[in-house]
Amino acid sequence: MNKKLIGVVAVAGIAAVGYFGFFAKHNTANDATIYGNVDIREATLAFRTGGRVAEVKVDEGTIVKKGDVLARLDPEPLNNNLQSATANVAALAARNAMMHQGFRQEDIEQAKAKVQAAEAALVNAEKQLARQTSLVTEQATTQHLLDDVRSARDQASAQLKAAQQQALEMQRGYRKEEIAESDALLAQARANLANAQLAVSDAVLVAASDGIVLTRAIEVGTMVQSGTVAFNLSLTKPVWVRAYVPEPQLGRYPAGAHVTLETDSTSGKQYHGTVGFVSPTAEFTPKSVETTDLRTSLVYRIRIVVDDADAQWRQGMPVTIRSAK
Incomplete structure (x- = not known):
């Protein structure tokens, strides 16, 4: 009698293990959470003509708007x-x-x-x-x-x-x-x-888009050649997030899908974004996001445009992404 009871318990235990194993696997396959990093574009600004720098109006950290004057060259030789x-x-x-x-x-x-x-x-x-x-x-x-x-x-x-x-x-x-x-x-x-x-028009260097001045490489009186780098600008719009989606979750992140995003530094505040690009080619998990279990996993790169990013977002910041479905 005890042997029969032990056998029943063993069968039940095996069934339970199988059930919970299947549930865990099924739940992982349907987990809509992925991880990525903020990807803010940068622009290198330079004079298209050469000359002597007559005025510099911005410095590192200055927030600029599209069309703002950043620097000017001496216009006299160009006017002649x-x-x-x-x-x-x-x-x-x-x-x-x-x-x-x-x-x-x-x-x-x-x-x-x-x-x-x-x-x-x-x-x-x-x-x-x-x-x-x-x-x-x-x-x-x-x-x-x-x-x-x-x-x-x-x-x-x-x-x-x-x-x-x-x-x-x-x-x-x-x-x-x-x-x-x-x-x-x-x-x-x-x-x-x-x-x-x-050349006269190019003697005035203006910001092509909204952004923040990252580096300034010129001073008043500097002689610059055509193409000499004057500023590096971090563009404030658009803000992108680059992420990698495993194949089982790919259906949750088609182009145009809406997602919510969180960063570690914003105390649970949710942001919103839209998937703008899904790579047609699979690739191995990048070193920056791989774990021991994912070293041989194939993923698809996606790009998410953040709709309501604020000043807290920084280049390379880790982001948690969840499907809005």
């Missing part, structure tokens, strides 16, 4: 370049307009008048040559004088041809190649002007 580029564009634009319009009618008439004068000069030179030639035949002049007159006639002929060519060119206007060259020079000058204007 801008004025030079502006004058160059004006000069080339005037010449370009002249080339497109062609020569003025007054210039064309003046060129024609030069042709007529050159023709008259050539006729006179021809007469002088004929007269000196007859006098040489009669031995009434010298060969040297005849050569001078012939040279004057040749010069008059050359001047007529030059005047005729100039008049023809003025009637036809500028060549297509000359106009194209003028267009290209004007376009280049305008691009240089745009760069000069941009």
Whole structure:
């Protein structure tokens, strides 16, 4: 009889162990709590142009808003370049307009008048040559004088041809190649002007988003090159939490799911967030969150956007996350 009682108790004990083991396993698989860390983005700010720092308006720890002025460069050299580029564009634009319009009618008439004068000069030179030639035949002049007159006639002929060519060119206007060259020079000058204007604008460094100045790397009087780091900014929005979800819990954290969050330093205060990204690729548990039992577990990385983060949230802070389901 005692043996039977012992057997019944043993069977009941085995059943109880099996039940509670299954319950524990089932409860773990459905546990909606995961853990992550605050992931606040940082921005490196630098001048896009070089120069001497004339003013620094913020320091480490300063809270800034988007559009706030952080620092300025000495604008005088940049303004000088801008004025030079502006004058160059004006000069080339005037010449370009002249080339497109062609020569003025007054210039064309003046060129024609030069042709007529050159023709008259050539006729006179021809007469002088004929007269000196007859006098040489009669031995009434010298060969040297005849050569001078012939040279004057040749010069008059050359001047007529030059005047005729100039008049023809003025009637036809500028060549297509000359106009194209003028267009290209004007376009280049305008691009240089745009760069000069941009350089003046870039002499003022502004915050691209809300944030807190983490580091300041410049002082008044510092000469900086283009791209030299001036500030590191910790962005206050958005605040993200990076977490890793085991595959059995993945269904609780789809993109768009609402979650609650707690930090160790806020005494149980709950925050709210939304899952914004779920990695499509599984990976081994990162060193920062793994335990002895999870070293070979595959997890999925998710990113949660915190809706109501306050000033207590800091980079790397551990966060407890629970599904809102």
